[in-house]
Amino acid sequence: MMKPNSALTRAALLVLVILGLAGCENMDEMQQRMVSGGAIGVATGAVGTVITGGCIACGMAIGGVVGTAGGFIIDELDHTTRSSSSAPPVQTSSNNVPQGYPAGGSYGSQ
Numbered sequence: 001m002m003k004p005n006s007a008l009t010r011a012a013l014l015v016l017v018i019l020g021l022a023g024c025e026n027m028d029e030m031q032q033r034m035v036s037g038g039a040i041g042v043a044t045g046a047v048g049t050v051i052t053g054g055c056i057a058c059g060m061a062i063g064g065v066v067g068t069a070g071g072f073i074i075d076e077l078d079h080t081t082r083s084s085s086s087a088p089p090v091q092t093s094s095n096n097v098p099q100g101y102p103a104g105g106s107y108g109s110q
Contacts, residue, residue: 034071038064038067
């Protein structure tokens with residue numbers, strides 16, 4: 001039985017990692033959250049099934065699906081929160097004082 005060349009294996013792994021990271025370059029925020037959620041889910045599923053003694057591949061698959069869905073849900077909640085909490089900008093006069101307030105800075109004393 002031949003033992004694989006460890007230097008060749010490391011080089012191939014390095015190339016795969018570089019290609020994988022290069023593929024993430026043009027992702028939007030939602031895609032990045034889904035991928036990172038999926039990766040976290042896969043790792044969590046693997047560790048969880050190793051600890052409990054279950055099917056590692058099954059745990060990784062379930063964790064990946066749950067993590068990807070979680071990333072999507074987090075993105076949707078973030079967009080909903082941003083759009084509902086956006087207050088209109090305060091209009092200021094030419095001397096940067098909000099409209100409706102005296103220019104001297106004596107807002108409470110009259």
